[in-house]
Amino acid sequence: MNMSKLHNAVHEYSQVGVSSGIEQASPHRLIQMLMDGAIEKVAMAKGFMVRNEISQKGGHISWAISIIEGLRASLDKSAGGDIADNLDDLYDYMIRRLVRSNAENNPDLLDEVVSLLRSVKDAWDEIPAVASMK
Numbered sequence: 001m002n003m004s005k006l007h008n009a010v011h012e013y014s015q016v017g018v019s020s021g022i023e024q025a026s027p028h029r030l031i032q033m034l035m036d037g038a039i040e041k042v043a044m045a046k047g048f049m050v051r052n053e054i055s056q057k058g059g060h061i062s063w064a065i066s067i068i069e070g071l072r073a074s075l076d077k078s079a080g081g082d083i084a085d086n087l088d089d090l091y092d093y094m095i096r097r098l099v100r101s102n103a104e105n106n107p108d109l110l111d112e113v114v115s116l117l118r119s120v121k122d123a124w125d126e127i128p129a130v131a132s133m134k
Contacts, residue, residue, distance in 0.1 A: 028127070031071065035121040038067040039114055042098070046110045049101075061102045064113075065095050090116065 045060035072091035075084045094113050101109035 028124075031074070031124060032121065034067055034071055035117055035124065038064045038071070039117050039121070041067065042110050042114050042117070045102075046107050046114075049105060049107050049110065057105075058102055061098050061110075065098050068094050068098075068117075087120070090120065 041060045041064035045057050045064065048054075048057035048060060068091050072088055072095075075088055075091075077084045077088070080087070094116055097109045097113050100106070101113070
């Protein structure tokens with residue numbers, strides 16, 4: 001795990017407004033928090049989208065993209081092998097779907113991204129915190 005990139009991702013997450021516990025969190029927990037933050041931002045964007053609140057929708061999609069870009073940048077491809085490469089591709093796909101959703105005002109694409117994020121987070125949650133710090 002690339003710690004400097006993880007710190008940049010944490011900065012993006014702190015911009016979401018959730019800063020309690022970040023300073024003491026392990027790298028494993030930080031990734032969990034980032035995923036939670038991205039899921040929250042996409043869900044909020046969907047609410048704004050269905051209410052036709054365009055500015056707020058775009059702002060929350062942008063936050064979600066920033067968080068996902070932070071998660072993507074924190075991947076350690078030299079140590080992570082195929083898993084890191086696959087996650088990189090998946091994060092790229094999520095970002096493209098968010099951009100398209102914003103442009104097309106398509107809430108179904110937001111649901112798709114939330115589903116993907118939850119799948120990745122569920123898998124991450126299964127990894128013991130100690131194993132992810134090696």
